[in-house]
Amino acid sequence: MRENNVTLKIAGEAGYGIATMGAMFAKLMQRSGLYVFGESDYPSLIRGGHNTMTIRASDEKIYSLDGQIDILIALNKKSVHEHIEEMTKQGIIIYDSGKVQEAQAKISREDVKMLSVPLTKIADEAGGQDIYFSQVAMGALMALLKMKPEAFGQIIEQTFEKKGKSVIMQNKAALLAGHRYVMKNDGVECDIAIRPKKNLHTLLLGANDAACLGSVKAGVRLIAEYPMSPSSSVLHWMAANAKEHDIVVKHTEDEIAAMNYILGAGFAGVRAMTATSGGGFSLMAEALGNGGMAEIPCVVINVQRCGPSTALPTYTEQADLQFVLHASQGEFPRIVCMPGDVEEAFYETFNVWNMCELAQTPAIILLDKYVGESIETVKYFDLKGMEVKRGLLQTDEQMESVKDFLRYKVTQNGISPRCLPGQKNGIHVCSSYEHDETGFTSEDPNNRIIQIDKRARKLSAINPNLYQPAFYGNSKSTILAVSWGSTKGPVLEALKKLKRENIEVRFMHIKYASPFATDTIRQALQSASKAIIFEGNSEGQMRNLIREKTGIMIENLYCRYDGRPFVPDEIVAKIKEVMEKE
Amino acid sequence: MASINDLAEPEHTITWCPGCGNYAILAALKKAIIDCGLEPHQTVVSSGVGCCSKLPHFIKTYGYEGLHGREVAAASGTKLANHELEVIALGGDGDGLGIGVGHFVHACRRNYDMTYIVHDNHIYGLTTGQTSPTSEQGFKSKSTPDGALEIPINPISLAIDSGATFVARGFSGELVHLSKLIAAGIKHKGFAFIDVMQPCVVWNKINTFEYYKQKCYKLDEDKKYDSTNKMMALAKAQEWETKIPIGVIYQQDRPTYEDGLPMLGKGPLSKLPIDNVDMSGLLKEYE
Numbered sequence: 059m060r061e062n063n064v065t066l067k068i069a070g071e072a073g074y075g076i077a078t079m080g081a082m083f084a085k086l087m088q089r090s091g092l093y094v095f096g097e098s099d100y101p102s103l104i105r106g107g108h109n110t111m112t113i114r115a116s117d118e119k120i121y122s123l124d125g126q127i128d129i130l131i132a133l134n135k136k137s138v139h140e141h142i143e144e145m146t147k148q149g150i151i152i153y154d155s156g157k158v159q160e161a162q163a164k165i166s167r168e169d170v171k172m173l174s175v176p177l178t179k180i181a182d183e184a185g186g187q188d189i190y191f192s193q194v195a196m197g198a199l200m201a202l203l204k205m206k207p208e209a210f211g212q213i214i215e216q217t218f219e220k221k222g223k224s225v226i227m228q229n230k231a232a233l234l235a236g237h238r239y240v241m242k243n244d245g246v247e248c249d250i251a252i253r254p255k256k257n258l259h260t261l262l263l264g265a266n267d268a269a270c271l272g273s274v275k276a277g278v279r280l281i282a283e284y285p286m287s288p289s290s291s292v293l294h295w296m297a298a299n300a301k302e303h304d305i306v307v308k309h310t311e312d313e314i315a316a317m318n319y320i321l322g323a324g325f326a327g328v329r330a331m332t333a334t335s336g337g338g339f340s341l342m343a344e345a346l347g348n349g350g351m352a353e354i355p356c357v358v359i360n361v362q363r364c365g366p367s368t369a370l371p372t373y374t375e376q377a378d379l380q381f382v383l384h385a386s387q388g389e390f391p392r393i394v395c396m397p398g399d400v401e402e403a404f405y406e407t408f409n410v411w412n413m414c415e416l417a418q419t420p421a422i423i424l425l426d427k428y429v430g431e432s433i434e435t436v437k438y439f440d441l442k443g444m445e446v447k448r449g450l451l452q453t454d455e456q457m458e459s460v461k462d463f464l465r466y467k468v469t470q471n472g473i474s475p476r477c478l479p480g481q482k483n484g485i486h487v488c489s490s491y492e493h494d495e496t497g498f499t500s501e502d503p504n505n506r507i508i509q510i511d512k513r514a515r516k517l518s519a520i521n522p523n524l525y526q527p528a529f530y531g532n533s534k535s536t537i538l539a540v541s542w543g544s545t546k547g548p549v550l551e552a553l554k555k556l557k558r559e560n561i562e563v564r565f566m567h568i569k570y571a572s573p574f575a576t577d578t579i580r581q582a583l584q585s586a587s588k589a590i591i592f593e594g595n596s597e598g599q600m601r602n603l604i605r606e607k608t609g610i611m612i613e614n615l616y617c618r619y620d621g622r623p624f625v626p627d628e629i630v631a632k633i634k635e636v637m638e639k640e
Numbered sequence: 641m642a643s644i645n646d647l648a649e650p651e652h653t654i655t656w657c658p659g660c661g662n663y664a665i666l667a668a669l670k671k672a673i674i675d676c677g678l679e680p681h682q683t684v685v686s687s688g689v690g691c692c693s694k695l696p697h698f699i700k701t702y703g704y705e706g707l708h709g710r711e712v713a714a715a716s717g718t719k720l721a722n723h724e725l726e727v728i729a730l731g732g733d734g735d736g737l738g739i740g741v742g743h744f745v746h747a748c749r750r751n752y753d754m755t756y757i758v759h760d761n762h763i764y765g766l767t768t769g770q771t772s773p774t775s776e777q778g779f780k781s782k783s784t785p786d787g788a789l790e791i792p793i794n795p796i797s798l799a800i801d802s803g804a805t806f807v808a809r810g811f812s813g814e815l816v817h818l819s820k821l822i823a824a825g826i827k828h829k830g831f832a833f834i835d836v837m838q839p840c841v842v843w844n845k846i847n848t849f850e851y852y853k854q855k856c857y858k859l860d861e862d863k864k865y866d867s868t869n870k871m872m873a874l875a876k877a878q879e880w881e882t883k884i885p886i887g888v889i890y891q892q893d894r895p896t897y898e899d900g901l902p903m904l905g906k907g908p909l910s911k912l913p914i915d916n917v918d919m920s921g922l923l924k925e926y927e
Contacts, residue, residue: 261926271922277914280720299922304903304912306720311746315713318706318743322686322717325704326725327910330717348707439923446915478910479684479702479718479725487696487703490689498652498697499705 060250062092062117064203065126067141068195069110070133072103079131079192080111081433082213083199087115088262088435089209091255095120095547096433097623102287102371108136117255121399121434122547125625128250129202131195133177135162145170150248152198154178154191173198173246175239184235186228193229197236202248207237209254259438265403265544266430269333269359269423270295271439272407274303277446278357279328282308282319284338287371288427289361292333313338317345317358324354325488327451327478329411333359336378337368343385348490349420350390353466353474353513355449357410362426364621373621374428376543376594379603382422383571389510391517393421394571395525398546399429400436406569408444409524416449417516418476424571426594428623429544450475457481464495468508472515517573525570526578532562537637538586540612542568542600545592545624552629563633571603580608590614590636592629614639644674652697661812661838661849662692665759668815669728670699672822676726683726686715688740690732691766692759692838709740712747712756719752722908723898726826727754733774734764737793741773748802748831750897755825755832758795761840762847769843779846795835797877800870800890805830807873807890811856812838813849814886824888830896837884852884859887867891 066083068076077098084096092115100109114123126146132138132153145151147169155163155174163172175198177191184190193214200207214229263271270292283293297307310316316332323330334342339360349356362378364370382394395410397403407423414421452475457463460477465486467474474495477484486497492509494500500509531539531553541549546567556563566582568575583589583604591601591612596619605611616632618624647670656662673683683701687693689708696703702725706714715729736744736758747756763781764770770783774795778787799807806828810818818836825832837856839849859865859876866872873890898904906912 259927261923263926267926271919274922275917275919277917279909279912279914280717282717301902302921303917304906304909306901306903306909308716308720310713311742314710315716315743315746318710318713319717319720321706322704322714322719323721323909324717325714326684326718326721328721329914330721344707345710352706438927439919441919478722480682480722480908480910482681485681485700485702487705489696489703489705490707491705497703499694 061253062255063115064128064250064252065112065114065124066129066131066199067110067112067127067144068131068133069108069137069141071105072100072107072109073105074109074133075192076109076111076133078217079196080113082210082217083196084113084262084433085213086210087113087252088260089213089257090252091257092117093119094262094433094435095122097123097428098431100372108140121550122623122626124551125627129199131199132158133192134158138163138165142167142170148249150202150246152195171246173240175236177236180235180239181232184231186232190228190232193232194236197233198240201237201240204251207233258435260435261438262433262435263400264431264433265397265400265425266291266361267295268400268403269397269407269425272404273331273357273411274299274305275441275444276408276411277329278305278331278411280306280308280320280323280330281332282310282316282330283332283334284310284313284316286335286338288363288430289333289335289359291431292359313341314345317342320356321345321349321352321354324349324356325352325479329415331357331359333361335361335363336365336381339378339382339385346420347386347388347390350386350392350513351490351492352488353418354420354488355414355418357414357421357423359423359425361430362424370621372427374426374544374594374623375619375621376426376545377596377599377619378424379571379595379599382424383603390513391417391419392572393417393419394424395421396424396543396569396571397429398543398567398569400434402569403429404439412447413520413524415451416447416473417520418449418473419513419516424543426544449473452477452481452484454481457483460484465497466493466495466509466512468495468512471519472512473519520573522575525573526575527569528567529582530565530567532564535562535564536585536587537563537633538582538589539563539565539633540568540589540591541593542571545594548624548626549592549629551626552633555626555630556633561634568600574603574607576607579604580610583608583610583612588614588636588639590616590632592616592624594618594624641677642674642680644670646680647673647700649698649700654698655694656691657842659841660691661761662695662759664812664815664818665692665757665836665838666695666698668819668822669757671819672826673701675819675823676826678726678826682724683728684715684718686718686727686729687711688731688735690735692730692732693735695730709735709738710743711736712740712743715754716747716752719754719898720909722910723753723904724908728757728826729754730757730759732765733758733760733762733772737773737795741793745798745802748799748804748833751803751805751830751894753829753831753896753898755822755834757822757834757836759838760795760835761838761844763840763844765840765843776846781843794877796889797874799833800873800877804833805892805894806832806888808834808888809884809886810834810836811852811886812836813853814856817858817886821888828891830894837886855882855884856886857883859885859889
């Protein structure tokens, strides 16, 4: 009997409530003291199509899915066959015998078990409506995993709290009926059991939510956003929490407006942000440069999806790195942070707010569909020492005695005192034109050089400890794996597998593309005998950046650009391949 | 109380062409700011890019000189961030009614408590004379040597239909009248739009000072005109060919966008403390 280690996939059409069921099961696993990772896969439509949610739970920390499924809840005929190759040996497929005839459920693998449950019929008979068939399936699942259905009942109560008692009752009735059915009609043995443990003090969430939380902790006051998958959950999350936390959330007419709103708001002294995906970010490019020129701190979250143009709107990619590094005409400093998981999305987003206000320049947080929408359990956030720092923002008292205030004063580290409209003695124009120290337009050639150099120096004021890459694995190994952003999880998972085979690898996860930890990254590469970089794009954009900054070309590049996240096994295989190379 | 002299920026040489209508708009704006009793440091003049958009450098208030056509969007952000500031956006017919017309329409709907002045000279000036969204059909310029094929935008009816609660037309040749219009716009609680007829002495040989001098008449002299009557206002907005009404064309009381935001109740967002935000409530749902 395998204990406390299971991967469940729920598959069916959009509109079946698959994401809700998946989230509820993930919650149950979290409450059972397990670590959880969950990932959804869906096409760009509202009803129909083929949607899945996959939840992996384990009593050891997990960083990604593993490419395999132990139990599949197949809510339609297509789902029975679509995932057959992902099933583990002795895996179980639960299907609705009311919808899928036995002949249609004939599968190509003999080592996979079929469990037919008349889901919709049981849901009907349980006094509810057939829409509760998914709860019948969850009841069946509880029976297979030898769990008490009551535990799931609590999750139902919390999930549907706002929908009222009768909805909760009907969901529960369906759950219990599904459980009873499998207990009575045993025929399929499941060799996996979940034995609830002490609840770890964890949080279960995705990186989009974590970036929102990091921003609230940093004191964000205004969000201007235009909806775009897979970033829209930021808009929804902020709108839901706006009143409680004194945040103005504006769904603007377009992304151009959104970016200009946050510039106007940043100028007036609030921490203001927007979120979008690549298409919207393209529209923001001009205003991003305005922020750079006028020295306005602000944060743009780009939750990447496949590009160019509309491409695969609901699938993941890491192909905007070079774009966000260079977006907008001319040259100006910017902060580009690529959180690799939920914890980094929270802590680094908070850090980025301090950094961009210190350097008085725009910051971009690059997430992607995979890390943004996948959920994982993380340690309860440690909020100690998270201190808001506002750089050279002047207080009213400081401004009281000021004479001849120079908003763009040339200083050693390029950072000038910043005052806000409403404050006395600080009147200036915050300008998109090149300007002199006062803010007045200047086309003087010497001033031009002075101001470009001044702005360029600002990133040097940021403490380098804040943007160093993270290292994992064996620091003494001369085999170096490199990645950035959301590829972190699958690489960490691959490291676990390699370790089981006594293969030690060092892993460098790059969190910031600007400022860039050039020395550290160069040293790590120089001390490796073999290096391989994993990226979710076709060109090797980080590999190119590393070469540009360090002069070192990482010999081995493994790219994935089919819209799907990396799978640990392919990383294991590639690392082994590199090790065997002469 | 500030005086006109407090608004002067003597060290900033004005770079407009001699005879440009922008001089009169600047003078009218300064007078309106003083007449309304505004403090310079609590006033933000927010512009885009174009001839008129250089104006923030020529008046001693806080200024925001952003991107072509984006003045209303940026000014909206400023207003939401600190609604105690007096925010006056200004743009041209090229940036405000061309590339930025979307922001204009939506700002009207929202009824932010701000003032928006369009310096409407029916031509692109700073890019050396091309047909603009308000140029008349048949207008010949470098971009339309055979004459513009499309009809012009009517900024007045567009603003009324889009929900602006104060819609006026001024003329740079009527400085005192214009100044009063701007002052009324500033005092108005809601989105005040003022379309200012302004001759471009270099590029526009049609809509000249004389052209307006002959056609403009003051609406407030018409005692029968009711600017709170929307249908009457929309009809008045159509007048152009033979005579052009200047004055307040439409005015309405409607709650502002800011009125609907409970999060502004504790004072301007920019003044709320942001240290030590309590996260326990937010984290609960993830436990």
